[in-house]
Amino acid sequence: MSKSLENKEFGVKEIARLANVSIATVDRVLHNRKGVSEATKKRINDIIREFDYKPNIIASRLASKRTSTFAVLIPSSTETGFWEAPLSGIDRAAKSLKQYGITVRKFFFDLNDKSSFLKQVAEIMQLQIDGILVAPSFIEEAIQLTAICSERKIPYVFINSDVPGQNNVCYIGPHLFCSGYQAGQLMDFAVKSGKILVVNVSKELDQYHHLLRKEEGFRAYFEKNNRKLEILKIDITKTDASSIALALDEVLTKERGIEGVFVTNSRVSSVAHYFEQKGIDKVLIGYDFLKENIKYLELGLIQFLICQKPEEQGYRGVMTLHRYADLNERNIEDQFMPIDIVTKENYRFYHN
């Protein structure tokens, strides 16, 4: 409500006055366009540094009418619906950046089809783009993308899964190993004796190594803490209910005394469904705040869900591109999501 009165703000005009040049020249220096002699450039830069000039980004945006456009490349909504949350975070960020003239264009690929990824990349490259937020689900293909981006000097941020050493702005997503480790501790709390079963459910080989990292973390917990429980595992490479039932039937009849089950991804609801059908009561731990999972959490068939803020991943992803491309921030750090423990009692308050 109040006006800033005293504010003889220090701006280009003042710099120009002090340097005995026009504001046009100051502007040229600020955007290091050419047409300024080294001498005046130095003079101006000295003043800028001395007075720690910070441009008024409001006026800047108004004058330039500059609009950034970012591309987002993520899987289209999958069976599990996992990507709905990041998408909604992306939309939230897009909405709040819209008023500053920033546009977000969304592109989707099919998780079952690597070529669809490259097709979308080609599509994106047609456009004038100031940055890309990408889920590098396919490693080879993701590396191809980074090559193109590097050539065109387009910054890119990885979301949800990482491909190390790719000169990306940063990574935003879970720390897989540690989340598995956390699952180990929870399992240890809930199961006092008996065997434990690790279940990996995944059709895609590319996804499989993510699951493995979680399993490694899970096992590491028991090792580090000298818990000598027997840990079994099965890989289920089909995701339909009957395939899962079959696989579980087999292992549960063969192996007696399994008290806890750890599903390394959001497919935990399938296992819960199976338990419900068969009236089995075991400690069940899995991943992700999905409707189906919450249903079984509520029913008491799932004890813990580990969630990693998928919505926020999307939001942060876009915002990070903004910080890098529009606000010129550099040295942006990787952003590991918290390892949230969601239970029957706190899920209502969970911010995805």
Next chain:
Amino acid sequence: MSKSLENKEFGVKEIARLANVSIATVDRVLHNRKGVSEATKKRINDIIREFDYKPNIIASRLASKRTSTFAVLIPSSTETGFWEAPLSGIDRAAKSLKQYGITVRKFFFDLNDKSSFLKQVAEIMQLQIDGILVAPSFIEEAIQLTAICSERKIPYVFINSDVPGQNNVCYIGPHLFCSGYQAGQLMDFAVKSGKILVVNVSKELDQYHHLLRKEEGFRAYFEKNNRKLEILKIDITKTDASSIALALDEVLTKERGIEGVFVTNSRVSSVAHYFEQKGIDKVLIGYDFLKENIKYLELGLIQFLICQKPEEQGYRGVMTLHRYADLNERNIEDQFMPIDIVTKENYRFYHN
């Protein structure tokens, strides 16, 4: 990097043209200042509605040089250091709003001295303020504040603890009952038999009823789930180590078979310290992501900490004032913080 070319943006100029008036008149209508006949006002408003005019807030802020100032009124850093986190969130928000000409002024009161609260209120009221973020630790005094604010039409947001029915913009903080309920579930997981002890540590009567709400939630869990554990409780009204040791000594010698201890606030580290000294090993659950607490979490003396994003409370508090006062949002909902479960295995990733 690209410019918005086609954008013949629909603005006041266009409205003026369509309504056959000057932009000055449009501006008068937009800010419903007087000096416009009912007829033209209607004409302009119709156009505004028809074309769904949205003002360019960039230009608006540039032209108006309007700067908001918000006051923050929270406890000065306490023994436990709890308020450092909200404060850092407040600073983070202040920093990112600064470039838009928004100032945040911080005021602190002493949690042991109600009069210091009112003194700071008087201080604030000297200033031109566009909103207040306040921790209503003292109920009576907080109500006095709201009365003054209502009179002066200053909006206010409550943080960390609520005083219902005060016409505040919204409340931002934990849902105490539910967080206690969650603690109940965790305790139930970790303790299979034996008695449970609830410990309330607090000097201030005003704070005590917050603790009670958590205790109620805690007990409610066991009741709802038909767990017939015996739940004992003690109130400790002094916070020094020896007072706490004395009280715990007494109850632990009198009552045998206590397996779990629930401390209803961040004083849990004091209990952990006592356990460490005496070599006692029990399940210990408490509150808040504080250095001391994390230390004992790391050492395995505390099993679970329930945390409610104090940093984010501060951040959201300021941002909410901004949304209300600057962006003119209305009907802002209460923002209950998630009930985060922090363990030895995930605290490194916790975003406070």
Next chain:
DNA sequence: GTAAATTGCGGTAACGTAACCGTAATTATA
């Protein structure tokens, strides 16, 4: 019936930055 107040509105200068256009002065080219 004249003076004073009020109403309704238009013109326009800011706000701080961006960037186009023009033009001297200098340098390169023929």
Next chain:
DNA sequence: TATAATTACGGTTACGTTACCGCAATTTAC
């Protein structure tokens, strides 16, 4: 040496909104 190209800079408009100043026309007061 005349002409073209380049360099180095200034002047100025534009971005969309705000808000001040001012002026007719109308209404009210005396």
